[in-house]
Amino acid sequence: MGKKISKIPKTEGIKYAGSKLKLLPYILELASKTKAETVFDGFAGTTRVSQAFAQTGCRVISNDISVWSKTFGICYLKNKRSKKFYSEIIEHLNNLEPKDGWFTEHYGGSNDDISSAKLDGLKKPFQIHNTRKLDAIRDEIDNLNLNEIETSVLLTSLILALDKVDSTLGHYASYLNEWSPRSYKNLELKVPQLFETKKEHEVFQGDIFETIEKVEVDLAYFDPPYGSNNEKMPPSRVRYASYYHLWTSIILNDKPETFGKAKRRKDTSDTKAGSIFEEFRQNENGKFIATEAIEKLLAKTNAKHIILSYSSGGRATAENLFEILENAGKIIDFVKVDYKQNVMASMRWTNDWVKETEKKNQEFLFLIEKN
Ligand SMILES: C[S@@+](CC[C@H](N)C(=O)[O-])C[C@H]1O[C@@H](n2cnc3c(N)ncnc32)[C@H](O)[C@@H]1O
Known part of the structure; x- marks a missing residue:
């Protein structure tokens, strides 16, 4: 039970809360027992799990509520063009003249002042030499007038490059006091690790309860965003939309109204309803709202496993x-899987596992055969 499989396909992704990069060997091992040929990745995030399944020969349907996940999904799952096609465009983007624009105004800080106090005295996620490149590149991607797949490959390349020069702890709800060493580097786009795939994959951006109605597969993988256990923690702290607001603004290039010290998009403010899976409250019957949502999801899923x-x-x-x-x-x-000790233990399925979940840094995977 629970062996790591030996050959894991290469995947690529941003730093992301809850990314399952380290769990891929175990997920693939469990999946191999089902002999699944079609797989639904319902909360795809970085799409690393989707990328891995697509490379093992499965037909993949990927879904997430966020626009960045859709962009990554289209890039890795729908692209049919060669890397060479993109390398020329990316070279052109890397050589553009940097310019001041919306991203520099909101997210660029100068490196001669820790607090990046150029205009507003706030901490910033990037140094100005990189936001000026971002401003030039982002507008040029629109000017190129490419199709959705090509644009998604370029936007993925841009986001991956920004992720390598950020000054954050891995999200954009707050920024570091001092510039991270990597923020001094120059933003440099690279062609994403595209792979050849013969299957016709699908990518959805939607609430899982809408997408699930359209999907019938052999195997569904669910990785919902379990909220924090801390009753006092404001919901915004565990919400993906606010953690990664900047990726949304880069993809949409809609220059939205912002608020607060991190300059989050107005549409990610705490008063806006988040995902039901990030809901930390109980309902009037004393049941956690998020748990009930998982129950409903499992019941609605049209998959054998x-x-x-x-x-x-x-x-x-x-x-x-x-x-x-x-x-x-x-x-x-x-x-x-114990992340801290980096070991994986297989256990008998008994109520005893409940004790295990009280320990921190543990991840569990369940393989269920539906009734
Ligand atoms: C734990 S992360 C998934 C990480 C992913 N497995 C990976 O390896 O990158 C949870 C994801 O659920 C998405 N999400 C939250 N609520 C959702 C909903 N109602 N429907 C679909 N996706 C949702 C979030 O945008 C986030 O990407």
Whole structure:
């Protein structure tokens, strides 16, 4: 039970809360037991899991509510063009004359002043030499008038390059006091790690409950954004839309109104409803709203097998989840990965695992055969 499979396809992605890069070997190992040929990645995020499945020969349907995940999905799953086609355009983008624009005004700080106080005295996620390049490149991508797939490849390349010169802890809800060493480097776009694939994959951007109605597959992988266990934590802290607002603004290039010290997009403010899976409250019957959503999702899924990810410290309490999984189908395999110790232990599926989930830094994978 729960072996790592030996050959893991290469995938690529931004720094992302909850990225399953390290879990890929275990996810693929569980999936291989199902002999699935079609896979649905319902909360695709970076799309690393989708990329891995596509490279193992499966037909992949990827979905996420966020626009950046759609961009990454189209880039890796829908592209049919050669790397050479992009390398010429990317060289052109890398050599553009830097310019001042909306991104520099909001997110660029000068490196002769730690607080980047050029205009407004706020901490910034990038040094100005890189936001000036960003301003030039982003506008030029629109000017090139390419199709959606080509544009997605270039935007992915731009976001991956920015991710390498940021001055953050891996998200854009707050920025570092002092410039990170990597923020001094120059922004440089590279051709994403595109791979050849013969299957016709699909990419959706939507709420899982809308997309699930359109999907029928052998295997569904669900990695919802389990909210924090901390009752006092404001929902904005665990919301992907606010963590990665900048990727949205780069993709849409819509120069939105911003607010607060991190200059988040107005449409990610705390008063806007977040994802139901990020909901940390209980309903009037004392049940966690997020857990109920998972229960509903499992019931609605049109797949023979489901792999569900669960992180300790998540809002869906272990006991709650135990009940839900038992109702959804037969748990045919169960894997625990301890991130801190970097070990994976396989366990018998008993109620004992509830104790395990009280420890921090643990990830669980359940393979369920649906009723
Ligand atoms: C834990 S992350 C997934 C990470 C992904 N497996 C990876 O390896 O990058 C959870 C994802 O769920 C997405 N999400 C949140 N609510 C959603 C919803 N209602 N429907 C679809 N996706 C949602 C978030 O945008 C986020 O990308």
